[in-house]
């Protein structure tokens with residue numbers, strides 16, 4: 001699924017938007033960004049009203065590619081990491097690298113993604129492809145090799 005705009009149910013509140021965000025990703029299979037239909041600004045993180053005052057908001061595709069803005073590599077003993085309440089799924093991935101990515105289609109938006117690479121995480125800099133990993137109700141944004 002490429003170009004689309006799926007209305008955000010702002011009357012469901014912030015938790016409703018969060019649920020709808022994950023449902024939209026599961027349905028479309030791509031990372032999405034909240035966009036104001038009036039001033040066409042990207043709103044990230046998502047909210048109930050645009051800075052222009054409009055509440056006509058929609059999910060749109062984040063796009064296929066972006067650039068890494070920042071990264072954090074996590075490599076700690078699993079038992080230590082579990083004490084912080086991190087999910088078993090993420091704990092089982094140790095070590096992993098989380099990156100902040102700016103999608104090319106939405107300058108200024110910064111999305112947290114799990115870096116996926118076949119080689120050393122340090123070897124992947126700059127350009128990445130944007131993806132999602134869907135497992136039941138769990139949704140993880142992923143950044144991969146271009």
Ligand SMILES: [Zn+2]
Nearest residue numbers: 036039050052
């Ligand atoms: Zn707006």
